[in-house]
Amino acid sequence: MNIYDVAREAGVSIATVSRVINEKGNVSSKSMQKVNDALKKLNYSPSLLARALTVKSTHTVGVLTIDIRDPYYAAIAYTIEQEFYKRGYNMMLCNTGGSEEKKIEYLNALAQKQADGVIIVGSSFGGGRADDFLKEYAQKIPVVYINGYSEIKDVHFVICDDRRGIELMCEHLLKQGKKHLHYIQDDITFSAYQKRQGFVDALKRHGFPDGNKSITETGAGVNAGYEAAKKIFQTPCDAVVCGEDLTAAGVLKYINEFSIPAVVTGFNNSYLCEALMPPLSSVDNRVGEVACSAVEVLDAILSGKTAAEKTLITPRLVLR
Amino acid sequence: MNIYDVAREAGVSIATVSRVINEKGNVSSKSMQKVNDALKKLNYSPSLLARALTVKSTHTVGVLTIDIRDPYYAAIAYTIEQEFYKRGYNMMLCNTGGSEEKKIEYLNALAQKQADGVIIVGSSFGGGRADDFLKEYAQKIPVVYINGYSEIKDVHFVICDDRRGIELMCEHLLKQGKKHLHYIQDDITFSAYQKRQGFVDALKRHGFPDGNKSITETGAGVNAGYEAAKKIFQTPCDAVVCGEDLTAAGVLKYINEFSIPAVVTGFNNSYLCEALMPPLSSVDNRVGEVACSAVEVLDAILSGKTAAEKTLITPRLVLR
DNA sequence: CTGAAAGCGCTAACAA
DNA sequence: TTGTTAGCGCTTTCAG
Numbered sequence: 001m002n003i004y005d006v007a008r009e010a011g012v013s014i015a016t017v018s019r020v021i022n023e024k025g026n027v028s029s030k031s032m033q034k035v036n037d038a039l040k041k042l043n044y045s046p047s048l049l050a051r052a053l054t055v056k057s058t059h060t061v062g063v064l065t066i067d068i069r070d071p072y073y074a075a076i077a078y079t080i081e082q083e084f085y086k087r088g089y090n091m092m093l094c095n096t097g098g099s100e101e102k103k104i105e106y107l108n109a110l111a112q113k114q115a116d117g118v119i120i121v122g123s124s125f126g127g128g129r130a131d132d133f134l135k136e137y138a139q140k141i142p143v144v145y146i147n148g149y150s151e152i153k154d155v156h157f158v159i160c161d162d163r164r165g166i167e168l169m170c171e172h173l174l175k176q177g178k179k180h181l182h183y184i185q186d187d188i189t190f191s192a193y194q195k196r197q198g199f200v201d202a203l204k205r206h207g208f209p210d211g212n213k214s215i216t217e218t219g220a221g222v223n224a225g226y227e228a229a230k231k232i233f234q235t236p237c238d239a240v241v242c243g244e245d246l247t248a249a250g251v252l253k254y255i256n257e258f259s260i261p262a263v264v265t266g267f268n269n270s271y272l273c274e275a276l277m278p279p280l281s282s283v284d285n286r287v288g289e290v291a292c293s294a295v296e297v298l299d300a301i302l303s304g305k306t307a308a309e310k311t312l313i314t315p316r317l318v319l320r
Numbered sequence: 321m322n323i324y325d326v327a328r329e330a331g332v333s334i335a336t337v338s339r340v341i342n343e344k345g346n347v348s349s350k351s352m353q354k355v356n357d358a359l360k361k362l363n364y365s366p367s368l369l370a371r372a373l374t375v376k377s378t379h380t381v382g383v384l385t386i387d388i389r390d391p392y393y394a395a396i397a398y399t400i401e402q403e404f405y406k407r408g409y410n411m412m413l414c415n416t417g418g419s420e421e422k423k424i425e426y427l428n429a430l431a432q433k434q435a436d437g438v439i440i441v442g443s444s445f446g447g448g449r450a451d452d453f454l455k456e457y458a459q460k461i462p463v464v465y466i467n468g469y470s471e472i473k474d475v476h477f478v479i480c481d482d483r484r485g486i487e488l489m490c491e492h493l494l495k496q497g498k499k500h501l502h503y504i505q506d507d508i509t510f511s512a513y514q515k516r517q518g519f520v521d522a523l524k525r526h527g528f529p530d531g532n533k534s535i536t537e538t539g540a541g542v543n544a545g546y547e548a549a550k551k552i553f554q555t556p557c558d559a560v561v562c563g564e565d566l567t568a569a570g571v572l573k574y575i576n577e578f579s580i581p582a583v584v585t586g587f588n589n590s591y592l593c594e595a596l597m598p599p600l601s602s603v604d605n606r607v608g609e610v611a612c613s614a615v616e617v618l619d620a621i622l623s624g625k626t627a628a629e630k631t632l633i634t635p636r637l638v639l640r
Numbered sequence: 641c642t643g644a645a646a647g648c649g650c651t652a653a654c655a656a
Numbered sequence: 657t658t659g660t661t662a663g664c665g666c667t668t669t670c671a672g
Contacts, residue, residue, distance in 0.1 A: 012658080012659085013658065013659045013660075014659085014660095015658070015659055015660080015661095016657085016658065016659075019657095019658090026657060026658085027657070027658085028657060028658085031657080031658080050664090052664095053663095053664045053665070053666090054663075054664050055664090056664080
């Protein structure tokens with residue numbers, strides 16, 4: 001069933017039907033009535049596809065994440081979806097698995113399906129193939145990047161200052177009198193390097209110029225943290241700063257198992273923190289705020305307003 | 321830029337261009353060449369919107385979840401997306417928050433945007449407004465339901481036998497010599513009731529007809545589990561069976577805190593199980609398989625094949 | 641093998 | 657206030 005059926009039923013032209021559906025005014029209350037009746041009677045539902053073809057807007061946005069199973073991405077995607085729902089948009093979710101190729105494929109698909117805008121969450125750091133691609137892409141369709149970084153024109157960035165977050169945590173620990181901080185890096189994204197840098201900076205500022213030597217690189221997940229702990233505690237260490245709650249959970253497991261007198265801190269302030277014993281202090285990277293900002297920025301662009309090129313959000317410590 | 325531009329550049333008609341793009345054959349290698357050159361040169365990307373309008377397929381599927389931040393839904397959504405990606409489909413993710421209204425709104429939106437099919441994950445049990453709605457809906461667009469249940473015609477169901485899962489766990493515990501099992505129900509979905517029933521059944525079969533008296537109802541989350549534990553351990557209890565890993569984590573926290581000689585088991589076999597001390601035995605409800613089956617069913621329908629009305633997947637115990 | 645032309649279902653000038 | 661008509665960008669008969 002289409003708009004012609006409704007027009008016929010109502011005894012008016014399709015233009016009039018279109019007008020009442022889109023509340024464009026210039027319709028007599030009489031016609032209005034007739035059309036509304038027909039609408040009801042036929043239980044008509046307009047094709048947004050056809051509509052999009054002419055108005056050049058699908059009211060659909062794309063969201064690229066690396067892995068939606070990661071609570072961090074899930075939280076971001078959740079907020080983005082809720083916020084856009086309020087504004088009448090739907091969300092296409094795309095999991096890149098961290099592959100640049102897939103990222104590009106998805107971006108192409110979104111363009112072909114005429115997504116109104118795209119939000120990319122988390123990136124391997126600048127310079128990848130996808131970044132080159134984005135230079136062209138962002139001129140055609142609005143892109144906002146969450147917690148990524150590149151000098152790409154036309155791309156808007158919303159970032160949580162992860163580096164600062166780790167700095168804050170380190171300063172707290174040092175103030176607590178910890179002498180031997182260690183950092184675990186579990187990823188190779190832009191954000192992961194920022195955090196690492198925060199660790200090094202904080203130590204340097206407090207008279208430990210060799211922070212880099214107190215860093216262990218490992219993979220993601222609880223087990224990786226556990227394995228890293230094995231190595232770390234072979235030398236003196238009374239505080240392990242982690243770039244992820246999950247990693248911290250692994251370290252904590254080791255600490256508990258061998259009754260090691262050291263403290264461990266996480267990052268993300270996920271629900272894991274409360275679930276563990278003892279509860280985990282963590283850096284709250286404020287996913288909610290970050291996601292909301294990203295939506296606001298994209299929404300502004302879609303509404304023809306201008307938006308900040310770069311939005312920086314400051315994390316905060318949650319001590320337990 | 322559109323297909324006309326390509327046609328002009330190649331010096332052929334749009335029909336020919338369309339033919340080569342869609343590999344419909346009946347094109348001389350000469351024309352083929354010309355078109356391909358033009359395609360390259362213009363860097364042409366066809367509008368899938370316009371295409372969808374005529375072929376009546378968007379190659380987009382909708383997925384309704386209650387809350388993508390829940391690791392269970394995240395895992396399902398992840399697999400669905402990956403599997404459909406392979407098949408050339410994109411996924412629209414919709415979070416209902418458990419609201420029937422929102423569910424209906426989303427279903428309508430998906431229909432208007434002409435999603436080729438819909439997968440609904442998790443349901444409050446049959447009889448809601450949305451179920452009525454689905455009766456009509458499913459006739460227009462293919463729907464497969466994951467872990468929900470209703471007597472809705474045309475809707476396909478893929479379910480993990482959660483009830484059996486809890487039964488298995490109870491039997492294991494009883495075999496271990498546990499005398500006082502207790503169950504914690506933390507939700508009011510169809511699945512939650514199934515699990516509960518599994519507990520009651522298992523106990524009954526082993527000579528405890530009053531299983532219902534050993535059930536505590538609570539909310540979701542670690543804290544809810546902790547609170548529930550307070551009550552539970554006021555009477556004899558040496559094993560707490562939980563309907564969620566999260567709840568189990570809360571109970572475990574209490575058990576550890578007060579050194580209570582009881583065991584606790586979870587459900588979902590999430591990564592939490594490994595992170596906790598001691599690690600948590602859990603029912604693996606095989607999200608991956610469930611999601612894959614759902615995709616296979618929907619894909620079959622979309623390909624014009626027939627598919628099972630109901631697919632039942634048996635969970636398994638993961639003992640730690 | 642190729643192209644003209646008629647849709648797909650809608651919006652938006654433009655006339656009336 | 658209304659209706660006619662020309663697109664939007666593509667696929668697909670149907671002739672040739």
